Amino acid sequence: RSLVVLKESPPYPPELEPHVLLNPLARASKDSTGSYAYPKQPDHLPSKYEDDLSVDGVGTDVEMITAVRHSDVFLKRNFTEQELAYCCQSPDFMASLAGGWAAKEAVFKALKTPSQGAGAAMKEIELLSGPSGPSVLLTGHASKIALERVSPSSSSPSLTPTRSPWPSSLPAVD
Incomplete structure (x- = not known):
C-alpha cells in the first residue's frame, strides 16, 4: 500500500476548473456511489464573500537593497518617524528600508494613482x-484616491524578505 498516490488530472472535470480551482469555498461531497x-453546478458564493473576491488592482514592486537612497532629504520626504524608528530597530536597516520603499511603490501602483513626478513624496x-x-495607513492625496477607488481596510501588503532584490505586492480590493 502506497502512502502517495500520483494523479494525472485534477479531481474535477475541466468544465468545473474556473469554479473550483480558485474558489476557497468549493467542497467535494459524497455522491450516490460513495x-x-x-x-456539477457550483453553489453561488454567499454575498459576504463576493466582495472579498473583487480585486481592483494589484501593485508589485521589487527594490534592490543597495539601490535605495538613504540621504536625510530622501528619508524625511518619504518615511514617517514611526517607519524610520521601525527600520532603525530592525537587524538590517537598509533591508528594512528597501522593503518599506517597495511596499510604498506597490501601494502607489495598486491604487493606479496618477504620478506627481519622480520627486513626489x-x-x-x-x-x-x-x-x-x-x-x-493612507493620508492626504493618497487617502482621497483610495476612497474613490478601493476599500483601504481590505488591502494589506505582502512583503517578501530576500537578500536582494526585495519584492512587495498589494492587492487593492474594491
Whole structure:
C-alpha cells in the first residue's frame, strides 16, 4: 500500500476548473456511489464573500537593497518617524528600508494613482507594523484616491524578505 498516490488530472472535470480551482469555498461531497465529487453546478458564493473576491488592482514592486537612497532629504520626504524608528530597530536597516520603499511603490501602483513626478513624496503612504502583520495607513492625496477607488481596510501588503532584490505586492480590493 502506497502512502502517495500520483494523479494525472485534477479531481474535477475541466468544465468545473474556473469554479473550483480558485474558489476557497468549493467542497467535494459524497455522491450516490460513495465517491467524492464536486457538484456539477457550483453553489453561488454567499454575498459576504463576493466582495472579498473583487480585486481592483494589484501593485508589485521589487527594490534592490543597495539601490535605495538613504540621504536625510530622501528619508524625511518619504518615511514617517514611526517607519524610520521601525527600520532603525530592525537587524538590517537598509533591508528594512528597501522593503518599506517597495511596499510604498506597490501601494502607489495598486491604487493606479496618477504620478506627481519622480520627486513626489511618499509619506502619505505609511506602513504600520502590527501583531497580524503589516498594514497601510493612507493620508492626504493618497487617502482621497483610495476612497474613490478601493476599500483601504481590505488591502494589506505582502512583503517578501530576500537578500536582494526585495519584492512587495498589494492587492487593492474594491
